[in-house]
Amino acid sequence: MERKTIDLDQGWDYMHKGITKLKKILEGLPEPQFSSEEYMMLYTTIYNMCTQKPPHDYSQQLYDKYKEAFEEYINSTVLPSLTEKHDEFMLRELVKRWGNHKVMVRWLSRFFHYLDRYFIARRSLPALNVVGLTCFRELVYNVVNANARVAVIALIEKEREGEQIDRALLKNVLDIFVEIGMGQMDCYEQDFEVHMLEDSAAYYSRKAATWILEDSCPDYMLKAEECLKRERERVSHYLHSSSEQKLVEKVQNELLVVYETQLLEKEHSGCRALLRDDMVEDLSRMYRLYHKIPRGLEPVANIFKQHITAEGTALVQQADEATNQAANGSGLQEQVLVRKIIELHDKYMAYVNDCFTNHTLFHKALKEAFEVFCNKTVAGSSSAELLATFCDNILKKGGSEKLSDEAIEDMLEKVVKLLAYISDKDLYAEFYRKKLARRLLFDRSANEDHEKSILTKLKQQCGGQFTSKMEGMVTDLTLARDNQTNFEEYLCSNPDANPGMDLTVTVLTTGFWPSYKSFDLNLPAEMVKCVEVFKGFYETKTKHRKLTWIYSLGTCNINGKFEPKTIELIVSTYQAAALLLFNTADKLSYQEIMTQLNLTHEDLVRLLHSLSCAKYKILTKEPNTKTISQNDSFEFNSKFTDRMRRIKIPLPPVDERRKVIEDVDKDRRYAIDAAIVRIMKSRKVLGHQQLVLECVEQLGRMFKPDIKAIKKRIEDLITRDYLERDKENPNMFRYLA
Incomplete structure (x- = not known):
């Protein structure tokens, strides 16, 4: 049976009734919902009108009328309802109209679905859904x-x-700005976001101008943090998530930058002031606010x-003044200073963390x-010396620091951290x-484990070369103890080799220890015998090593037979040698x-002063003055x-500082030489x-090498034929292999 042809007017008339019913439903008028029969009839009508043989295929005309249906509804109903309302009421109406429009698009797209499937697909035209939304954008959105x-x-x-x-209303309105872009954010960004950001900047600029005058820094930061928190909440409640970064940056700029x-x-x-008053919370807030801003923390x-x-x-100035005022210059101020600097470091390291x-x-x-x-000096002492003295105080027996083992470990850790800031580590x-x-030599070390522990810490901080000699010294002492045990066994097994007194000898390796003066002291006969006995023992151990005796480091216990009573005197080898002379004169x-004794004038003055002018007057001298003279x-x-x-x-102390500084200067010259040769060897010309x-x-x-010293070493290496100046350019050097 042949299908009856539907002409355009008749078909559209039927469709128009369906569309009118839909509009009434949307407007909230009393109208029953579509039954499935009605829905099917509307769909079928479109289907039939599109599948009739030409010239009765009305696909194009229906596509145009679909669009006209929206335009007519918008112009007659939607726009008038929006233009008569203002502010919040207009927004509510806009949300309602947009919701209705989307429902209308959904229903009409279903009625006209056949167009979407075949006609539009073949002609590559905009889909029905897009046509419906575009109508709203052009006729409503662009206006309002x-x-x-x-x-x-x-x-x-x-x-x-x-x-x-x-x-919720704002969220719905802004969703329109997003949805109307149909997958693009242009409408939201250009029609709303740009203006909203400008307005936000202006708002916070006004606020900041007032707050900066009225509020303290902590109060201002509290307000700024609160504002930023609220703006982020604003984004989560109704703005699009893509606005968060831009909005936060605007607010940060106005309030903080x-x-x-x-x-x-x-x-x-x-x-x-916050640092001075330990306002930890406010400082944390300052960090939180500024670390998100490029270069804000600088x-x-x-x-x-x-x-x-x-x-x-x-702290350094206080210690300097206090040391200069203290008549004895006992070094106590310097020790207090190191402790204070450690406390300062702990305090501010906690801030950093x-x-x-x-x-x-x-x-x-x-x-x-x-x-x-x-790197400042205190009363003539460099910080390198102060730090070394501080360590000495912690590590020696009876030092000024009475600390538990854990506290000592902790303190040593902190001292080594401070060393990192000192330029003269050598x-x-x-x-x-x-x-x-x-x-080590005078048995003054309180604990060998602590000695090893600080060396490990120094090694980690400054490298193996830094501590190799010191580690050698500690090892030497262990070997020396074994050596002494062997010596005692040797004495027991060789009754002829009897030194005639208790003798302890510490054998050291020259390269590890500081350089000490070794004099040809004329030893008393009793001591000469000791030396000979030990030499005899040592030669049984090794033939290849030469013993050099350093009497300046030795100690002796001798009995002083005084008329009131006998007193045991603990003296240096020099002092003992001098006192033993009075056994025969x-x-x-x-x-x-x-x-x-064959001593230098300088050493002899110190020696005789300690025995005749100091606290214990073992010798009396003529004339009875406080100083030693050659007469x-x-x-x-x-x-x-x-x-x-x-x-x-005790012997009067020697100023070791000058000697140490001289030694270091000498070592530095070698280090600079070595560095120059190393560099030139690899570069050849520089x-x-x-x-x-x-x-x-x-x-x-x-x-920190001195530039003048480097220049001097370069000149010296040129004279020694390690380098030469370029003939053409005197500022260029060549390495001579």
């Missing part, structure tokens, strides 16, 4: 978006001022650095600040080695003692007594400037 935007921004500002607003200098440098509450780190530098420098979440910028600021005042190493030698002149004569003081049965007679720079870089880990 400016008013809608103004209304939305006004509501946002109300909310910023603390009023309650309908957030524009007024950064003013805020950080507020007189009684800025960054310096001014904070700069103030942090200046503050620490000022505090550290003040806790307030500034370990940010590299603050580590760098802390390092640079400490490098400034950790100077520290030399002072430390001198003091370590005294602790009652009175000796300065010259006689000098000749018999003095000495006698054994048989009347001497003391309440103790055993006394130690300019003066570049050579100096590379030299400074290579040596910088141990000390």
Whole structure:
């Protein structure tokens, strides 16, 4: 049976009735919903009109009429309802109309579905859905978006001022800006976001201008943090998520970037004041606010650095003044200073870790600040020496630091951290080695484990070369103990080899220990025998090693038979040799003692001063003055007594500082020579400037080489034919293999 042809007017008339019913439903008029029969009839009508043979295929005409249906509805109903309303009421109407429009598009697309499947697909035309949404965009959105935007921004500002607003309404309105772009964000960004961001910037600019004058730095930051939190909430409640970063940046710029200098440098509450008053929470907030801003932390780190530098420098100045005022210059002030610097480091390291979440910028600021005042001298002592003395105090028996093992470990860890800031690490190493030698040789070290522990820490910090000699010293002492045991066994098994007294000899390896003067002291006969016996023993152990006796480091216990009572005297080998002379002579002149002992004038003055002018007057001298002169004569003081049965007679201290500095200077010359030769060997030809720079870089880990010293060493190497100047360019050097 042939299908009856439907002409265009008749078919559209039927469709128009269906569309009118849909409009009534949308307008909320009393109208029953579509039954499935009605829906099927509308769909079928379109299907039939599109599948009739030409010229009765009305696909194109129906496609056009589909669009006209929307245009007619929008112009007659939607636009009038929107233009008569304003502000929030207009927004509500817009949301309602957009919702209805989407329903209408959905229903009509179903009625006209056959067009979508075949006609549109074949002709590559915009889909029905797109046509429907485009109608709304062109006829409604383009007309009302400016008013809608103004209304939305006004509501946002109300909310910023603390009023309650309908957030759901804003969300729905802004969804229209997003959805109308049909997959693109252009409408939302150009018609709404740009203006909203400008308005937000203007709003916060006004607020910031007031707050910066009225509020303290902590209060201002609290407000800024709260504002940023609220703006982020705003995004989560109704703005599109893509706006968050842009909005936050605008607010940060107005509140934090524009007024950064003013805020950080507020007189009684800025960054310096927060550091001074330990306002940890506020400093953490400052970090949180500024670390998200490009280069925002740099001014904070700069103030942090200046503050620490000022505090550290003040500590050094106080110690300097106190040391100069203290008549005895006991070194106590310097020890207190090191302790205070360690406390300062602990305090600000905690800030770096806790307030500034370990940010590299603050580590760098802390390092640079400490490098400034950790390299200042205090009462003529370099920080390298102070640090070495501080370690000595912790590690020696009866040092001023009474600490538990854990506390000592902790303190040593901190000292080694401070060493990182000191430019003359080689100077520290030399002072430390001198003091370590005294602790080891005179049995003054409190705990061998601590000695090894600090060496491990120093090795980690400064490398194996830094500690190799010190480790050798500790090993030497262990070997020396074994050696002494062997010596005692040797004495037991060789009754002929009897030194006639208790003898302990410590054998050391020359390269590890500081250099000590070895004099040909004329030993008394008793001591000569000891030396011979030990030589005999040592030759049984090795033929290849030469023993050099360093009497200046030796100690002797001798019995002084005084008239009131016998007292045991603990003296140095020099002092013992001098006292033993009085076993065979009652009175000796300065010259006689000098000749018999074969000592230098300088050493003899120290020696005789300790025995005749100091606390214990074992010798009496003529004339009875406080100083030693070459015309003095000495006698054994048989009347001497003391309440103790055993006394130690110290020698006046020698100024070791000068010697250490001289030794270090000498080592530095070798180090500079080695660095220059190393660089030139690999480069063959190099300019003066570049050579100096590379030299400074290579040596910088141990000390800060002086540029003049480098130039001097270059000249010296030229005279020794390691390098030569270029004939053409005197600023170029060549390596001579």
